Amino acid sequence: MAYHHGDLRTALVAAAIDAIEENGPAMLSLRDLARRVGVSHAAPVHHFGDKAGLLTAVAVDGFRLLEEALRAAGPDLLDVGVAYVRFAVGHRGHFEVMFRPELYRSDDPALVLARAKAGESLSGGLAALGAPAEGDRLAAWSIVHGLATLWLSGSLPASAYRQDPCELARVVAGRLFSPP
Amino acid sequence: MAYHHGDLRTALVAAAIDAIEENGPAMLSLRDLARRVGVSHAAPVHHFGDKAGLLTAVAVDGFRLLEEALRAAGPDLLDVGVAYVRFAVGHRGHFEVMFRPELYRSDDPALVLARAKAGESLSGGLAALGAPAEGDRLAAWSIVHGLATLWLSGSLPASAYRQDPCELARVVAGRLFSPP
DNA sequence: TGTACATCAGTGAACGCGCGTTCACTGATGTAC
DNA sequence: TGTACATCAGTGAACGCGCGTTCACTGATGTAC
Numbered sequence: 001m002a003y004h005h006g007d008l009r010t011a012l013v014a015a016a017i018d019a020i021e022e023n024g025p026a027m028l029s030l031r032d033l034a035r036r037v038g039v040s041h042a043a044p045v046h047h048f049g050d051k052a053g054l055l056t057a058v059a060v061d062g063f064r065l066l067e068e069a070l071r072a073a074g075p076d077l078l079d080v081g082v083a084y085v086r087f088a089v090g091h092r093g094h095f096e097v098m099f100r101p102e103l104y105r106s107d108d109p110a111l112v113l114a115r116a117k118a119g120e121s122l123s124g125g126l127a128a129l130g131a132p133a134e135g136d137r138l139a140a141w142s143i144v145h146g147l148a149t150l151w152l153s154g155s156l157p158a159s160a161y162r163q164d165p166c167e168l169a170r171v172v173a174g175r176l177f178s179p180p
Numbered sequence: 181m182a183y184h185h186g187d188l189r190t191a192l193v194a195a196a197i198d199a200i201e202e203n204g205p206a207m208l209s210l211r212d213l214a215r216r217v218g219v220s221h222a223a224p225v226h227h228f229g230d231k232a233g234l235l236t237a238v239a240v241d242g243f244r245l246l247e248e249a250l251r252a253a254g255p256d257l258l259d260v261g262v263a264y265v266r267f268a269v270g271h272r273g274h275f276e277v278m279f280r281p282e283l284y285r286s287d288d289p290a291l292v293l294a295r296a297k298a299g300e301s302l303s304g305g306l307a308a309l310g311a312p313a314e315g316d317r318l319a320a321w322s323i324v325h326g327l328a329t330l331w332l333s334g335s336l337p338a339s340a341y342r343q344d345p346c347e348l349a350r351v352v353a354g355r356l357f358s359p360p
Numbered sequence: 361t362g363t364a365c366a367t368c369a370g371t372g373a374a375c376g377c378g379c380g381t382t383c384a385c386t387g388a389t390g391t392a393c
Numbered sequence: 394t395g396t397a398c399a400t401c402a403g404t405g406a407a408c409g410c411g412c413g414t415t416c417a418c419t420g421a422t423g424t425a426c
Contacts, residue, residue: 004369004421026206031412040371099333139323139355146326147318153279159314175319176356184388184402211379220404
């Protein structure tokens, strides 16, 4: 490894994801990150200023990935809901940061943009149904977000963890999106 | 204040709730707690051993309060769902700990019992409908849990915060419980 | 092609801080007789 | 009623640790001429 890392910023974000998935975002330390990447402990400061700066980068990354995933799943609302849960389970590090805005700078321009675009992707399936009420949008978001957070926190009954989370999401979200 | 506090254990749990609502459960420190209560920094160790012990007490407390709240909301499922959201918003300190089991000892007997009883209260409204599928139960839980966590994290659009959270919960949960 | 210089990325030593943990202790309370 | 003793609750000093922050520095890269 040369004196100049080449892409230290990207490497630090990746290491942050690992660290968050191990210990949660609150336990994250810049010194630990530097250790993981094999770099001086002052290097992360150079790139992000402080922990909030780093987590802002993680959140931006996450909202972009989420938008991509939801857009790719579309246009059917149930598929979008399943994709939301799949994203949360598959990118828990990102997800845990994204929905804890007190950890990062939620007024960062790049973040505001990425979050807004992800929000549009989520509403995409609903918009196709005409002009949906705000309540419909919130209900759809709530049910998939709730299932995702309950899953990630390990709070569900053991039986839930024996199935594929996407299958579970399809069953659960189906109760809302296509009631019997 | 005498040498013997009288009810230090209770006072410490109450201070913990305050601290958690200010800084989140991960930032909690036993020394800060001792300072808040006006007691030696070694005193909390005497009662709880360590941070996980303290947070276990907070979680037990929370599940008992939740069970009470859900039971009091009475047999209608929609009322129970609204009570769930009301509890989360009104006891955010407890709520944030309860659903982060990695922070406490989730195999503690008192905790296991309290959590199970709260779970039964949540299912109470469903059981009245006969023998509900697991999917129904998870859907109901997910939609109110999702709304609660989104609300608490400040992730909802600004318009949502201009209304009473209970009203919002009634509208949102109504989409699932009594579809048009 | 070669040299000089500016810029940028990363270093490493030093600092002060708050934390958890340990431990010998002391003050208060309750119980036995 | 009084005394002795055990138990329990809380103290306060000491320790080592990892953290964030600062700062003068050095190695690499790119550009001007």
